[in-house]
Amino acid sequence: MNSNYQNYCAYMRKIADVQFAAGVLNWDQETYMPSKGTNFRAQQLSTLAGIAHELATKEELGTLLNKLSKDTSLTEKEKRNIAQSLKNYNQNKKYTTAFVEELSKTISETFQAWQKAKANNNFKIYAPHLKKLVQLKRKECELLGYTEHPYDALIDQYEPETKTKQLEILFADVKNQLVEFVKQIAEKPQNKDNFMFLNYNKDKQWNFGIDILKQMGYDFEAGRQDISSHPFTTNFSSEDVRVTTRINENDINEMIWSCIHEGGHALYEQGLPASEYGLPSGEYISLGIHESQSRLWENNVGRSLAFWNFNFNKLKEYFPENLNNISSKDFYRAMNIVKPSLIRTSADELTYHFHVLIRFEIEKALIEGKIEVDDLPSYWNTKYKEYLNIDVPSDSQGVLQDVHWSHGSFGYFPTYSLGSFYAAQFFSQAKKEIKNLEQEIEKGNLNPLLNWLRENIHKHGKYYNATQLCEKITGEKLNFKYFMDYAKQKYSDLYNI
Numbered sequence: 001m002n003s004n005y006q007n008y009c010a011y012m013r014k015i016a017d018v019q020f021a022a023g024v025l026n027w028d029q030e031t032y033m034p035s036k037g038t039n040f041r042a043q044q045l046s047t048l049a050g051i052a053h054e055l056a057t058k059e060e061l062g063t064l065l066n067k068l069s070k071d072t073s074l075t076e077k078e079k080r081n082i083a084q085s086l087k088n089y090n091q092n093k094k095y096t097t098a099f100v101e102e103l104s105k106t107i108s109e110t111f112q113a114w115q116k117a118k119a120n121n122n123f124k125i126y127a128p129h130l131k132k133l134v135q136l137k138r139k140e141c142e143l144l145g146y147t148e149h150p151y152d153a154l155i156d157q158y159e160p161e162t163k164t165k166q167l168e169i170l171f172a173d174v175k176n177q178l179v180e181f182v183k184q185i186a187e188k189p190q191n192k193d194n195f196m197f198l199n200y201n202k203d204k205q206w207n208f209g210i211d212i213l214k215q216m217g218y219d220f221e222a223g224r225q226d227i228s229s230h231p232f233t234t235n236f237s238s239e240d241v242r243v244t245t246r247i248n249e250n251d252i253n254e255m256i257w258s259c260i261h262e263g264g265h266a267l268y269e270q271g272l273p274a275s276e277y278g279l280p281s282g283e284y285i286s287l288g289i290h291e292s293q294s295r296l297w298e299n300n301v302g303r304s305l306a307f308w309n310f311n312f313n314k315l316k317e318y319f320p321e322n323l324n325n326i327s328s329k330d331f332y333r334a335m336n337i338v339k340p341s342l343i344r345t346s347a348d349e350l351t352y353h354f355h356v357l358i359r360f361e362i363e364k365a366l367i368e369g370k371i372e373v374d375d376l377p378s379y380w381n382t383k384y385k386e387y388l389n390i391d392v393p394s395d396s397q398g399v400l401q402d403v404h405w406s407h408g409s410f411g412y413f414p415t416y417s418l419g420s421f422y423a424a425q426f427f428s429q430a431k432k433e434i435k436n437l438e439q440e441i442e443k444g445n446l447n448p449l450l451n452w453l454r455e456n457i458h459k460h461g462k463y464y465n466a467t468q469l470c471e472k473i474t475g476e477k478l479n480f481k482y483f484m485d486y487a488k489q490k491y492s493d494l495y496n497i
């Protein structure tokens, strides 16, 4: 290996060391840190973020990357790593220190204002801060540059090389096909799910969750599960990937879906090549692809009848008093109730995408300057009526429900839907390539699926971008048809349509 490339690897690993150290502190903050630890923890995190940023923008790195980008002796994988690192380096260089400081200050003020506004159901507390933040985001688009649409610059931070135009096509499909289908479901009688909300002992739920993670192939020697108020996955290398879950004793859904969802994220991280630590070839492709892994396990596997034909009896052994007269089919029906609702995070797997569609339309209009922050509450409520046929009773349950905008995360929401759509397309291909996949799931054997994901997705790191990966695996670009076919097949049966 040439010595410049070796220096590059060593340099990138140093940056990763600092970032992952911050990751450990973050994980600790969300799980075990005593309440008085907050102040110094914030300082420690900000110091580490500063060090990582300094390393990532040093001239020394730029010189090395530029030299390597002209080196024709590199392998294809090495070239791809250099191209990705150089792109990041150049992006980082576009931000002036003054801009970064102003953005970070505005974000922390906006976040605080959002918390207050949500608690008091008062959008006016949030509006002046959000206005400032939106101005900065519009400025950021100009700083970063774009060829077609300013929003492209923001999407690129979460879903590299995906354009506003592609999202417009996808969400037009959601609007034209899925909205109509959900209307048909809404006219049908609803399935029962009252037994999901009986008392489910915490410790037994925990044990069942661990059983499921083991069945999925999550490696407990390279990870652990803890409790946190918002479930998440974090990693400090592919050999230390941690998940958290949340348990509600009066709603078995929360633990089951967070466990499988985070487990899916974690399997992706555990499957990235450890030998590529700190390099793009050892990283996930995009948030959309990350989410495709969590959603594939959560929805395509976890919300299937085959999966519960195997697991329902196990759950029943833990909770015979609650589930005695319930069949796996009843349980399957209950977990797949489709019903328009107010809150994105608790939406079913179909109407979920209307929540994302609304946020996408709003973000795009905001960045284009077609609407302003003061228009948000009424704009939001009109869209909820239009797509979900729901009246929003308060801004707390409406435009104030998500944290994302207060963090300045514009362009993030679409990745949630991309995740489900990629998942449907990948899963459809897996069914073609894995012999008797459904029967294997029904036997509790999830290994063939995990191996397929490892081989086709995980092991490549960031070598391909999302579109290239999708074409390589399925022979075509992301196509909404696969999600719609999955939805129609599953829910026509569930609702007798």
Ligand SMILES: [Zn+2]
Residues within 6 Å of the ligand: 261, 265, 291, 294
């Ligand atoms: Zn997720």
